Amino acid sequence: MKVVSVLPRHYSSAYLSILKKPTTIVHRRAVLPSSNNCNYSTVSPPPQKLSDNLKDLHSQLDKDELLADNTPDYVRLVLRSSVYDVINETPISNSVSLSSRLNTTVQLKREDLLPVFSFKLRGAYNMMSKLVSKMENQHNVTGVIACSAGNHAQGVAFSAKHLKIPATIVMPVSTPSIKYKNVFRLGAQVVLYGNDFDEAKKECARLSEERGLVNIPPFDHPYVIAGQGTIAMEILRQVRCVGNRIGAVFVPVGGGGLIAGIAAYLKRIAPKIKIIGVETYDSQTLYKSLKMGKQVQLTSVGSFADGTAVRLIGEETFRVCKDHVDEVVLVNTDEICAAIKDIFDDTRSIVEPSGALGVAGMKKYVTHLHPEIDHSKLIYIPIMSGANMNFDRLRFVSERAVLGEGREVFLLVAIPDVPGSFKKLQKIIDPRSVTEFSYRFNRHHNDENGAKAFIYTSFSCVDREKELKQVFAQLEKNGFEAVDISDNEMAKSHGRYLVGGASNIPNERVISFEFPERPGALTKFLNGLSSNWNLTLFHYRNHGDDVGKVLAGISVPPTDKEKFEDFLKDLSYKYHEETNNLVYQKLLKY
Ligand SMILES: Cc1ncc(COP(=O)(O)O)c(C=O)c1O
16 A cells, blocks of 8 residues: 555644745736637626625725626736736647547647646736735735645745745645645645645634735635636637637636636637536536536545545636536546546646546547537647646556547456357457456356356457447357446456455455555554454555555454444445445355
């Protein structure tokens, strides 16, 4: 298991002196795009009923930063943004192989090339520079504080260094050292506090109050949103809307700052361009909120795409999104991994999972969701939003990319346990290359037709649907039973490594857990086990993920059923009962 150094629960602080020299200053004047095909929308939005929170938030803006209805004038805020004090415009790269594969034109907006490797710098800097310029003199700013274990932290630290104001970043104790060291290097004070993000956030609020530090929010503030919106201004300048050819911009969504900024600007200047949000299935707060017509808080979020793992879309960002976002596409982990590979193939850059959401969503939009659109005539622009990739994750990403691309199929096949069956199976799969094949003799798999062998196999393919149909037809003809288990998470994480481990254990319960990747996690699990329960199976493989995936089998006497449920609850690790999972039933048990 990955070992993360244990840090004290109370915060340990680190100071680094702020560098004297400012970073490169490249100032560009913001201009409206000149193309005739961009039509400036002058229609005033209908008056909106705003919560007191939002009224308060909007009242922090200057009068000339507001529209007639007292909501932020995002076009004006974008045009006045100061982000070019610290960044150059990011380029747009042609994505040659994706364009030819999808028969469309794909142009990637390269936010991964910014100084802290993500767009977050734009919003953080814009807000902080406004803060400084609103003070008569910058010495009045006691400092800023932010809670983040990711890209926002680096954006705030970088901006603070440039503006020569002190910054404090609060991060959970479990934050990988690569992340807090980077923030520290950028000159911020790092406070490691709490076991999770919520505890760190509370400490951040407390410190902000106690020390009079201004809290820089990661997404839900007009200046942050406007900073992110400068991306839209650049896109229109860079791509030009010849013949209205920009079909859509694909935007990764977390708390919604990025998409709100882009949408607010584009829907005023070039309203025909579609704004498509992309979220993961396990972090779909915008998707659900749009469906319900109000902010929806998720009870938990997945951690693979950590940059976008947000439980609640912002209030201001949702206000903007509900008027301007055309659609939200949901993608899974395998599709994100495939997108990371696509981006690598075209640019030789590796983006982080959240940074690849735009490409993953665009692929789904073109290949599955909109057959009625002639994509060949349009330009699609996914935002490559960040590249702070944890190197350890690459193994997992490369393993899953082939599945996400639909270039590999996992099957569980039951064949008669008689000589010649393997050969027949191999012939059916041939000429496709077999990428995995696991079997162990097990005389206990018998039915009325005789003994059976269960095979776990995977093979490469080019046209998944078509080839799978052919293979299944052949398998059936030969009397083999097969199930496609490419979407079976337990099979992909564990089952494939456990083939042949079948046992006949009374009262066995099989549970998959997400152990936090921190010392003591295993001890806590083992200590919680009652002495009359038997640990019958334990499988773990490091996937370079934030959590350790563990499969455990435990034999629990029926009289201890309730005690066992209490154990699972007290452990407070995410878990899922796998006792009825097909892979367990067929491969691990008789
Ligand atoms: C790489 C990356 N992409 C996308 C997002 C989502 O941005 P937002 O929270 O503004 O929706 C984040 C947020 O931190 C991020 O780090």
